[in-house]
Amino acid sequence: MAETLVSSEGLEMEPIDLETIRSRLRELSELRINAVNAYNDLHSDPKKLLEDCASNFQGKVKQIESEDPNVASLGLEDLEAFMELLKKELLSAEEENLRISGEIETLTRTVAADSVQLDGDLEALACSLKYIDSQFHLPDGRSIPGDTHESSTHMFDGNKFEILELDQRIERSKINLSVLQDLDYTLKRVEAIGQIEYMFSGVKVIELEGTCLRLSLKTPIPTPDSLLLRHKLDCAREPTVLDHELLIEVVDKTLELKSVEIFPNDVFINGIIDAVKSLRDFVFPSGSSLGWFLRQVQHRIVLCTLRRLLVKDAKKSRHSFEYSDRDETFTAHLVGGVDAFIKICQDWPISNSALKLLSIKTSNSHSKKSISLSLICKVKELANSLDMQTRHHLVQFVDAIEEILVREMQSELHSDNTSA
Structure with missing residues (x-):
């Protein structure tokens, strides 16, 4: 009792x-x-x-x-x-x-x-x-x-x-x-952040409050000549280092990503965020997903900067171009009112991967002229079977697409006249 x-x-x-x-x-x-x-x-x-x-x-x-x-x-x-x-x-x-x-x-x-x-x-x-x-x-x-x-x-x-x-x-x-x-x-968190700063160049912690982490990210941009891109550029060089800020929210008492914002918002990183969240339970050991994420963001910044530089240079040709970072596609506006949609393969232009023609269509939706499905399929097949060197170079690939399109349209017109 x-x-x-x-x-x-x-x-x-x-x-x-x-x-x-x-x-x-x-x-x-x-x-x-x-x-x-x-x-x-x-x-x-x-x-x-x-x-x-x-x-x-x-x-x-x-x-x-x-x-x-x-x-x-x-x-x-x-x-x-x-x-x-x-x-x-x-x-x-x-x-x-x-x-x-x-x-x-x-x-x-x-x-x-x-x-x-x-x-x-x-x-x-x-x-x-x-x-x-x-x-x-x-x-x-x-x-x-x-x-x-x-x-x-x-x-x-x-x-x-x-x-x-x-x-x-x-x-x-x-x-x-x-x-x-x-x-x-808190000590474990500070230690992990210190390791990140030590491992990655150009990464600096600006602010750490609660579950939010603000980082300064400096990304060195190599010159096209140093990467041997096989593209002779006439446009002005971009800055050798690009500055971004990342506002990262992590899960409480962990370093697992919850949400990320990038400033300026000129690079699409949602795909990288989704990859970290889907793979962290299977691939990354504890605390390493944040380092992998930062490395991939810097790599993405380099790719996007080089692609925009090549598009800027390609606009000096007979065609005009648009680049979509979210979709990783080029839209080439050909002479004659035809648009060619080109898929960018992973790590292009740094890697030796080739571009791929997705589709073609007339620019004016109200135009009476249309491209038949059989012609689209034929042009795609011929364009995507070109040699790797041609498909790696944006302007050369678009010129080849235009040449194939004109040739096949003439062949189709000749075939229709013969049938008539």
Whole structure:
């Protein structure tokens, strides 16, 4: 039966249920043990992380180069600028790491001191409870009668305030444990962000608030000549580095993507976001999807910039062009009121992949002239069977499409006249 200590001398104070105190003491002791075990696990994580980074560093570099070959193809001037940018970013990251290390050291000392005091308080409370229990029970295990309880209660009025104080310490300790758990998550998050800044050039954390992360993204743009695009360009060069900002919202207490906005919004990244969400449970280890996402966004920026540059240069030909980043298509407006819709293959123009003709139609929907389905199929078949070199070059491919279309239309007209 739970004993209760009450106040004598007329003090108005709620009774103290010793059984409740015992229960709360056990609960706090279990929390303390779990916290120690969690700390020991965390203590081994940095060592394991260091070993993993050392063993996988070269592999990461090769992987980044294979997935984003632009760095290897930079010209000498661009490479020097790129390296200078890397040095500045590395210096900034090192300063931030020093600041964070100082904060972690201070927090570690504070936590250690609080833990020692908490252990002492728990031990004192346990001893007090054992002493009280020994006063309420006979040596053979029988409980002392109620009238004796009342007299014994007066004997321990001096311990009553100590028990109340220990009870308050239990509440404060619970709050401290909750704060330490939040601190553990925050430190892991800061460490992950520091790794991202270290691994990726041109990425800098601007703001971190709650579940929102604002990043500055600098993307080096290689020159068409350095990539050997087989396109001789007459238009002006684009900037060698493009600046974007990413506003990333992550799932609470994780680094999994929830939503992303890019500024300026000149690159379509929804496909990359969908890919991360659909593949993270099967492909990405914990925390690595954010790094993969940033690498893919930079790669997408490079592709879109080069494609727009090639479209700008292609407009100097007899045709006009439009580029849709969302659909990854070119629309070529041919002479004579015919539009050709061309699908861009993955990584074009960096890779050796070829363009593909999707369809053709008349530009004016009210025109009496129409292109028959059989003619469309014939032109598509002939155009998509051209050699890879022609299909890799935008203007040459469109010129070839126009030539095939004229030839097949003349053949179809000749066939109709013969039949008539």
